[in-house]
Amino acid sequence: MERSVNYLTFALGKGRLANKTMELLEEIGISCEEMRDKESRKLIFVNEDLKLRFFLAKGPDVPTYVEYGAADIGVVGKDTILEEDRRNYEVLDLKFGKCKMCVCGPKEAGDLLLHHEMIRVATKYPHIAKDYFYNRKQQTVDIIKLNGSIELAPIVGLSDVIVDIVETGSTLRENGLVVLEEICDLSARMIVNQVSMRMESERINQLIKDLKERL
Numbered sequence: 001m002e003r004s005v006n007y008l009t010f011a012l013g014k015g016r017l018a019n020k021t022m023e024l025l026e027e028i029g030i031s032c033e034e035m036r037d038k039e040s041r042k043l044i045f046v047n048e049d050l051k052l053r054f055f056l057a058k059g060p061d062v063p064t065y066v067e068y069g070a071a072d073i074g075v076v077g078k079d080t081i082l083e084e085d086r087r088n089y090e091v092l093d094l095k096f097g098k099c100k101m102c103v104c105g106p107k108e109a110g111d112l113l114l115h116h117e118m119i120r121v122a123t124k125y126p127h128i129a130k131d132y133f134y135n136r137k138q139q140t141v142d143i144i145k146l147n148g149s150i151e152l153a154p155i156v157g158l159s160d161v162i163v164d165i166v167e168t169g170s171t172l173r174e175n176g177l178v179v180l181e182e183i184c185d186l187s188a189r190m191i192v193n194q195v196s197m198r199m200e201s202e203r204i205n206q207l208i209k210d211l212k213e214r215l
């Protein structure tokens with residue numbers, strides 16, 4: 001009797017990340033016609049021939065879907081992986097979406113970082129900020145969680161500094177802020193569910209190998 005092949009399911013961070021991922025997968029012969037319709041509000045797409053499924057999720061939810069096995073594979077930014085801190089394997093740096101996690105603020109705030117002062121830090125990434133200040137710098141700070149436009153915080157006096165993503169640096173420049181310290185490099189990464197990595201090792205390793213040859 002023919003063994004039935006399971007679907008391999010991908011969770012992709014909605015938006016630019018998902019588009020770039022599909023471009024990359026197409027280069028190794030994996031496409032999904034159904035996904036090309038940009039007007040569509042559909043959330044899940046299937047490639048019957050290759051037995052693949054793709055779904056789009058909010059970036060921060062991707063590691064959750066993968067940890068619980070609702071997806072075998074996820075593509076998401078390193079920032080999200082660090083912030084969510086889920087039990088998945090990070091298997092590949094996809095080399096796009098490159099940027100840096102930084103401590104930023106007005107130039108004068110640089111002094112506050114040198115003297116271990118109790119400062120206020122606004123961020124969308126409280127876990128990353130806490131790890132950086134408490135564990136790496138041994139500085140006690142007050143972390144304020146925001147959901148976007150983080151650069152506003154030091155301008156309107158909500159915080160002394162911010163922990164945020166810097167890509168081109170133009171948001172900082174246009175708002176009179178600078179990078180004060182670099183925390184880490186970021187880019188899109190592929191993550192894999194720990195059980196899937198064992199159960200579907202052949203297909204997943206082949207996929208990783210094919211992608212590596214293109215990167």
Ligand code: PRP
Pocket residue numbers: 124147148149150151164165166167168169170171172
């Ligand atoms: C991100 C980030 C910065 C900006 C950095 O924000 O939080 O604000 O991009 O990019 P730049 O260095 O090229 O200017 P995003 O546009 O994702 O929106 P957000 O403010 O809602 O987080």
